[in-house]
Amino acid sequence: MKLPGHDAIARQAGERLVTHRVELPRQRVERPLFQVTKRVLMALLVLVGTAFIVYFDREGYTDNSDKSVDLLDAFYYATVTLSTTGYGDITPVSDGARLTNIFLITPLRVLFLIILVGTTLEVLTERTREEWRLNRWRTALRDHTVVIGFGTKGRSAIQTVCATGLKKEQVVVVDPSSKVIEAATADGYAGVIGDATRSDVLLRAEVQRARQIIIATQRDDTAVLVTLTARQLNRKAKIVAAVREEENAPLLKQSGADAVITSASAAGRLLGLSVLSPSAGMVMEDLIQQGSGLDITERPVIKAEVGKGVREIEDLVVSVVRGHRVLGYDDPAIGKLQLMDRLITIVRVSPHSHVAPDLKPLPQD
Incomplete structure (x- = not known):
């Protein structure tokens, strides 16, 4: 066998420097543009909701400039409040307005900040989720x-x-x-x-x-x-x-x-067989392709077949596996089938099967 030369050894050594990691099948991930757009819309929704809450309770707020709060002032107050800027020019003065700030606007402020830092939180959550999936995968494997x-x-x-x-x-x-x-x-x-x-x-x-x-x-x-x-x-x-x-x-x-x-x-022998007999080549290719047409399968001997000869059972048997030996169907050493034997048979696959092939035995001559 030819061993790799110096260049190949160097290349393999370089490949070993690459960090190896485990990749599990991933679920469908949303596009980055769609994620950003969704977060912006959510932030705007929180902002608009907060502004209308302030506007509907505008009598409980005071503006240092003109003592009244209109719709523009409500949006302005919602913006500086949710962003935690808090200039203090518009303040809640009534008990109702202050309770609203405690139980509604403060949670909305927290939600707004979560949306703004959603990317960082999502990365941390994704890493935790992937680590949990990986540990569960290793345990179950x-x-x-x-x-x-x-x-x-x-x-x-x-x-x-x-x-x-x-x-x-x-x-x-x-x-x-x-x-x-x-x-x-x-x-x-x-x-x-x-x-x-x-x-x-x-x-x-x-x-x-x-x-x-x-x-x-x-x-x-x-x-x-x-x-x-x-x-x-x-x-x-x-x-x-x-x-x-x-x-x-x-x-x-x-x-x-x-x-x-x-x-x-194997490829060369199949090519040669196809030249000598195209039909035989097609049959061999059909046997190689699993899940369609004819398939070669291995199965154990059932109790009803114990004590019978190879040609006495329904399946088309090509070999018998006994211990560590593989015996041809015509090998005299087979004699009668034993319970621990395994049969290599040719079966027909149902065309309606999509997951596991529906195997149907081919009759013996």
């Missing part, structure tokens, strides 16, 4: 799926897994690009910005409590380092990794990957 790399391979892999019923709340995406994480959070996934070869970044994704880890990095050497780190943090998780070169697959398995997919070779 168990047996989730971590996806390292959200490019074409990573995105397709998680879409396939989610098509079988996995909730988006149970997926965490790790990628060094903030734009990629923004795309992931926009799709409803939680994201961690950072270099996945570092254990502290993977710990932020709670990889130590994950059930399965999908490694879909752009470089094979990065995939090896991520696999080693992830396996060190989680000994029980199922790790599936993708590599470009087939010669690097054994190294990934030695690093702790349970399954390794060679993307370049």
Whole structure:
């Protein structure tokens, strides 16, 4: 396997200086112009309301200049009062006017000031809310799926897994690009910005409590380092990794990957099959695309199937998983199905299903 050169090492070291953080899916946020306009209108509403309160009780106020208070004076008094300027040229003199100032105008003044400093308060509230959401998310996150790399391979892999019923709340995406994480959070996934070869970044994704880890990095050497780190943090998780070169697959398995997919070779074989038999290529592509047409699924053997042969059950079985061995449907070692066996079958997906595919077994010949 080719190791990165000096330039690549320097680039990776530079990337590690980037602050890594967790990004949760965000709710719809109002535009800044709309927020400012809404606050201005609210402030004006409070100002107008205060002015009319003063005007309706104008007999209880006195103006040092002409001893009377008109509508303009009411707006002037409301402005200097709400802004806490308080020149003192217009003052409440009656008991009713003073009670009105205590129980109405003072709360309105507080509300006016809250609106004026609303941006600062909103930022503080938003930070508190995000911190609370993050703590709650970390507490509830168990047996989730971590996806390292959200490019074409990573995105397709998680879409396939989610098509079988996995909730988006149970997926965490790790990628060094903030734009990629923004795309992931926009799709409803939680994201961690950072270099996945570092254990502290993977710990932020709670990889130590994950059930399965999908490694879909752009470089094979990065995939090896991520696999080693992830396996060190989680000994029980199922790790599936993708590599470009087939010669690097054994190294990934030695690093702790349970399954390794060679993307370049797989694409090449599919191209070759499509040239030799376009129909066979279409069938293979249909099997690869989860959630439509034909799908390959794995399920446990039910009690009614125990003791039967592979061809005696209704589903179209292609392999039997027994322990750590995968046996072909025609392998004599299968014999009779056992309760602990798992079947890899081809099923037809209902076109009316949108969340989890409605799987219908294909009959055996």
